[in-house]
Each structure stands twice: as C-alpha cells, then as structure tokens.
Amino acid sequence: MNIRFAVVAAASAFAALPSWGQGLQVGAGTNITLSGLLAVGVKQSEVTNTARPGMGKELRLDDNTSRVIISSTSKITDGWNVIFRIESRFQADVRPVDPAFPGTTLYSGNITGWADGDTWGGISSPYGSLMFGKSTLYYTDTISVGYLAPSLEAPGESYRIWDDNGLGTFNMLDQVTPINKTTGAAVGSSFTLGNTRSRNVIRFNSINYSGFDFSLAYSKNPDGDELKYTVNAPTAVPGTAGYLTRAYNAGGTIYAGARYNKGPISASLSYLDKKVNGGVTAAGYAGPQDLQAVRAGVSYKFPINLKVGVVYDNTSIDNAVIGTVATSEAAKRSVFEVPISYGWGDHAVYLTYSKAGDTSSRADTGATQLNLGYDYAMTKRAFIGVFYTAIKNEAKAHYTPFLSGSSLGGTTNSVTGENWRQIGFNINYWF
Template structure:
C-alpha cells in the first residue's frame, strides 16, 4: 500500500509538471552573424573577420487566462569570431535585454532592461534595418542614441486602429557611475495600408533627441526615411570639443530595397550636420548591400559602406582599431548569418 501510494504520488507530480509546462512556453533563440571584410580607416587597412551583433536569448510566456499573459526575455551578445562575451575580459551578460512583463487587453507593462522604442520605431524599422539588421560596419552610426535602458519601467498601449504608443522611464537609482538623471523615452508607431510612420523622443539629463520616420512599400520596392534632431550640451567627445557640449545637430537617412525571389538589393544614404558648437563636425555615409536568402533563417550577403568624416567627426561602427577624428572609413565584405 505504501509502495502504491508513492507510485501514485510520483505520477501525480509528473502530471502536474507536464501540466505546468503545457501552460507556458519557453524558447531559445538567437543568431550568429559573421563577415569577412577588407576595411580602410584613414591610411590604415586590414582584412578582418567581423562579428555583427551575434546573440543568444531566452523568451518565455505564460497564459494566465482572461487574456492576461506574463513573460520574460533574456538576451546577451557574444563575439562570433572569438567566442568571447561582450564584457571587458570576454565575460557574458544579458546586457542586451533582461525584463519581465505583464500584458493583456490594457496593453503591456514591462520591468527591467530593454532598448528604447524611440530607436526601434524611427531608425531601425523595416528597410532602415537592412541589409544587415543595422549592425556591423554597414550600420547607421549617424543616429544619436540617448536611451539608458537600465532599471526601466515601460507601458505600451494595445494596438488601436494601427496605433501603438509607448512610454518608458529608466531610473538612475543614485548610481554615481551614471549622470544621476532619469531617462525618459516616448515613442509611437502607426501603420495604414502600404504606409507606416514612427516617432520618438528621448531625454536623459541635459541630453535629448527626437526623430520622425516614414516608410512605404509598393510591390517589390520598399523605401524608408527618417530625420533626427539631437541636443548634447554636456559632452564634447562626439565633436572633438575639449570643454562644454556639442550643442544641437540635425541628421537623416533614406534606404530603399528591391526584393526579387530570394534576393534583396539595398542602397542607403545618411548624413549628419555639424554640431552647433563645433564647426567641421559633419559626416555622410553611403551603403550598398545584397542579401541572398538560402532559407527563412539563413542568408549570405555582401556589403559596402563608406563614411566621409569632417575633421571633427569620427563616425563608424565595428571598424578594426576604431575611427579617429577626421578619418574616412570604408569596408567591403561578405558574410553569413544564421538565425535559430
């Protein structure tokens, strides 16, 4: 009798476990994105293997009934060319995203670390994300990011006739390593027929930015463009100014893509004007890309990008050895991306 009871209890425990698993959903996801590029920065050139924001993550959700749902997301980046994490010394963390949320008919409330939707809805939407997910040397280095993201509280509305509005607050928690200011991020996205529009505003201490975007799709063609106004009265590092901030600056970008079968052809142009407190701090970028999709998750690609920096500008991501003030930078390469 005692043995039978133990077997029954074990069966009940196993049934309860499986029932719990059936009520929730946890998945591992990520992508490995690696390219081989010939880069030239100023008079320095190198052929290098480049990691393009490779990452791994975990997402989970539980249906609570009556339209209520709880979930989480953990995501961290790693160097696909070396296997190291993104922290100093090669350590790994969930620095890209670490949050828990509750959603329902009321919208979505989220707690933890996440990127600002003002960037997602303006500079990283649709064709503006192409040809390589706005990563690596071909990415948009001219967009001025302000969002802190850590210790975040956000609320997004439900989809109302194609409109979603999101508000986020990042608490400084009296952290002496930060600028001791809360960060505020406000954004909205609205789509109708072939059109989609985005808007975003971010303020962190004395720094702030706002941007507007429009995207249009017609059959195999897609075009997207944004404008941004940035204000940084604090730091002079982005404009080679020894004391004081850089002031205000306007920037913009337009990308277009043509899709035929598994092939995508992308061309983009971006510009950033000089900061108001520093002359000759403007820049422009041209970008060409080609994607060939072997499947929904795997593609091979080719890319070319070139930054023209004025003497007090140093725009450019993922270039070996970095980009200095006044240095032009360009890269030509091929790559392979696999998502899982």
C-alpha cells in the same frame, strides 16, 4: 501559445510574434521558447587618410551581435500572462577570455554574455505589456525588420543581413560629436544612450490598434551606475573635474515611441529626454551632459516591392561645446537618412545615404555615409549577402563605425577628419 519577442539588430521590438524557436511546455499554461540569432561576417576595412596613428587596414572575421533568447509565458487568466525574456549575447569570432581591446585586461566576456541583452519580466494583457528590466530605448528606432513580420516594418534601414559596424542608424543617427570651443573641431564621439541596453527600465508596449502601436518608458538611471552620492572635491569649481553638478535623485530618462504600419505606408516618431544622475563633471564641461533627441521617419512601398523612406534625427547634448573656459553651450546636430530597397524573389538590394549637418553651426563638422547591400534568402530565416559602407568626415568631424575599438580593431585610434570604408560578406540566421 508559444510566443517570442522579435529582436531587431540588438533591440526589442514593440510586439510579440509567433515563435519560430523551439517551444517547451513546462506546466499548465506555461511555455518556454528558445530562439536567437547567429550573425557573423568576413570584413575588409580601411581608413583612407594618413593622419591616423597605428593600423589603417585589416581583414577579420567579426561577430554582428549574435544572441540566444529564452522567453516564457505563463497564463494568469484569459488574455493575461506573466512574461519574461532573457537575452544573452555571444561572440562567434572570439573566446570570452580574449582581450576586447588589444593590450588590455578588459576581456570580450566583459562586454557581452549571460543576460546582457534585453532582459526583463512583466505582465501582458489585452491592452499591452508592462515590463521591468533592461530594454533598448531609442537608438535602434526606425530599423526595419518587415521580413520577420509585417508589424515590424519601419521607415529606415531594412537589410536582411547587416554589418553592425556599417549601420547608418548607429553611425550617423546615434552619434553627436562634442566640439572644442576654441578650435571648433570634434572631440571624440558621444552615442545616444551609449548604443546599448538601458538599465532600470519600466516600459509599456501597447497592442496594435489597426496599424498603430506605441511604447512608453522611464528609467531612473539607464547607465546602471547607481552609487553617485559623491561629494565635491575640496578645490572643485564649476567646469572642472570633481565638481558635483546634480544630486543623484534629480536625474532620470523618459522615452516615448510610436509607429504606424498599414498598407504601403510605414511611419515612426520617437522622443528621448535624459537627465544625468549625480556624479562629477569632466574638466571643461559647465555641467551635466543631458540629452534631448527626436527622430521621425516615413516610407512607402510600391507594388513592385520598391521601398523608399526618409528618416530625420535631431539630437542635442547639453554643455558639450567644451574648452578651457566653462561654457553652457549645447552640441546640436541634425541627420537625414534616405534608405531605398528593392526585392525580387529571394533577392534584395539596398542603398542608404545619410548626411549629418554641422554640429552647433561649427564649420566642417558634418559627415556623410553611403551603404550598398545585396542579400539572398537561403530560407525564410537565413540570409547571406555583401555589405559596403563608406563614411566621409569633414575636416573637423569625428563620426566612427559602431563598436569601434572593440569588434573592429582598426578603428581604435581614430582621428578627427578621417574617412573609413568596409566591405563584408555576412550571414544572418534567425533560429
């Protein structure tokens, strides 16, 4: 049977779906399928204070994580198959040789391209699938794509079109802002697992058990920087740059996720524990920035096709309250997200409200985000719509749009406490 693994806003889904891509039988029991996503939008964005240096407003065409997927199954025996997937990213708005950041020699082709998405090989069985390679862990959890298949329903955001800069899942649930110990203000932004595919992943995805499925994963080094057998600089001391905080072999990342979809109820629970591999500490940090995170959500879909959910995320980054004097205090914050959607015929509307609490109890370090969306199904796999996002940072907070500085030029020089808003006209075509 031709199968493909559904893509979820830059993520791997838990389960295999019947393919709508073009399948090709290349041998007895072996099939290859071509599928993917074209996602692009026209966007008007701006910041709404005057503290920012540089550009504060822009209109641009922007890619929303387009990709091409080649997947394959080869039968071993009844119920058992060899499987592989190659997901390659492309940008519909620029050429690979165009600068990813204005004025630099880092090109767009350096941040996307062949096999840059979830790419792995493995074995599927009557019990589940075991895969080895690059895989998205944690950060897309609770994004819902029930319009592709009921098994992919989830309690969080569920737009059929999206603006990747405006997804609250990325902008709020997956950001923690390190805090300056002296001023209590945010120092840039840290993203859960970098908001990208984790490398060196061994992953097991279960089959569906009457609405329940789960996933377990381990990576020795999800960042892919595997040459961290560094020695201390001669003058390095704890809390200063050049200090080796941990042996490479002492690190590692564990992930576990579970979902339930049956009837009108959808629920999700995820856990992540990352221990940094080797390397040196940045100045002001007392040690490695290990990360622990828990995310949970539940939703209910009423018979009138109204869906209401709630998502909670608690993330902590060790040693991320920093200053001139080394400290071991962690940067911690909690985020609540309330997504509401309603569909009728080929139309759907969406409202999502997200709120981040203060980081490590420092005053004025929280933020809120509001999303409003409308989309229309031109076919079962092609959607157009409008998408509005507004991020409001408190005076000492620093939450920024997803892909700031690479796909959205106006956010390159973002500053603490600034607000941001964007409206986009977008199209998604799953082929």
